[in-house]
Structure formats: structure tokens, C-alpha cells
Amino acid sequence: MRQTELHLTDEDRLVIEGIRGKGLHQSREVNRAHVLSCLDRGIPEAQIMEVLGIGRTALWRTRSAYLQGGVDLAVFDVARPGRPPQYDTDAEARVTALACSAPPEGRQRWTLVELERAARQESGLGTVSRETVRRMLKKTISNPGGAYFSDRGRPFQSDRGR
Numbered sequence: 001m002r003q004t005e006l007h008l009t010d011e012d013r014l015v016i017e018g019i020r021g022k023g024l025h026q027s028r029e030v031n032r033a034h035v036l037s038c039l040d041r042g043i044p045e046a047q048i049m050e051v052l053g054i055g056r057t058a059l060w061r062t063r064s065a066y067l068q069g070g071v072d073l074a075v076f077d078v079a080r081p082g083r084p085p086q087y088d089t090d091a092e093a094r095v096t097a098l099a100c101s102a103p104p105e106g107r108q109r110w111t112l113v114e115l116e117r118a119a120r121q122e123s124g125l126g127t128v129s130r131e132t133v134r135r136m137l138k139k140t141i142s143n144p145g146g147a148y149f150s151d152r153g154r155p156f157q158s159d160r161g162r
Contacts, residue, residue, distance in 0.1 A: 013040065091128075
């Protein structure tokens with residue numbers, strides 16, 4: 001197999017050695033740094049693939065990305081946007097306000113099913129699901145005032161976290 005030569009600049013070599021020497025990176029990034037370092041030293045591709053346990057495509061993509069855009073493009077993953085949130089913070093605030101309001105007549109507290117029905121009456125929340133309401137109200141570090149709900153829509157009767 002013919003191997004394409006790759007020569008790192010001195011700056012790139014320092015960055016690669018920093019990534020390889022510190023445990024602060026994801027394993028994919030460290031593997032890519034190993035690939036670039038090995039290619040720079042002229043190690044055969046077959047040996048690189050065997051030792052690192054990667055395929056020919058991963059090696060080819062890493063080399064190609066380095067030649068196209070340098071170390072940053074070759075080693076680090078590009079940020080991915082993900083799916084945009086369906087409901088904005090105003091909608092979450094309305095659901096939270098609803099959960100903090102007085103429960104339906106004849107009830108001591110809200111259930112998720114009742115919250116879902118009431119939230120669907122709000123404008124812009126006509127298609128909100130029970131699971132979405134549960135996630136909006138889930139108690140997290142960023143939402144310490146949220147309530148714990150069971151899978152059946154009933155609040156847990158637990159004193160955890162108090």
C-alpha cells in the first residue's frame with residue numbers, strides 16, 4: 001500500500017504531543033493525535049491501524065482533515081447543533097406557573113396528566129405531551145424548585161433532598 005507522506009509543522013507537533021501527553025481529551029481526539037504523530041514519523045499505515053485498532057477510513061479521514069485544515073480540523077470534533085428546542089423558556093415558565101397554581105377542584109395536588117390537559121389549553125402548547133411537561137418540571141441542579149414526578153404522573157411522596 002502506497003503511503004502519502006505527512007509532515008507536521010513544529011507548532012502542530014507541540015499541540016499533538018500536548019494532546020497525547022495529557023488525559024484531558026476524548027479518546028477519539030487522542031487516537032487522531034496518535035495517527036498524526038505516527039504518520040509524521042513515517043510509520044506504515046497497516047501498523048498504525050493494527051496498533052490503534054482503527055480502520056483505514058478513520059486514518060484516511062484524519063490525514064485528509066489535517067491536510068485540509070490543520071490540527072484543529074483533524075483532531076477535534078466539530079460542534080453539532082442538535083435539534084432545536086420545540087418550546088421556548090416562556091412556554092416552560094407558563095407550565096411551571098400552572099404547576100405552582102392551585103390544583104383542580106377536589107384534588108390536593110396536580111398530576112402530570114392533569115397538568116398536560118391544562119397546559120394544552122394554553123396558547124402555543126396545544127401539542128405538548130405528558131413527557132414534555134414532566135421534563136419541563138423535572139428537578140435538576142439548574143431547576144432546584146422543580147418537583148419530582150413518578151412515571152404514573154403522581155408526585156413522589158419522598159423527603160429526599162430536603
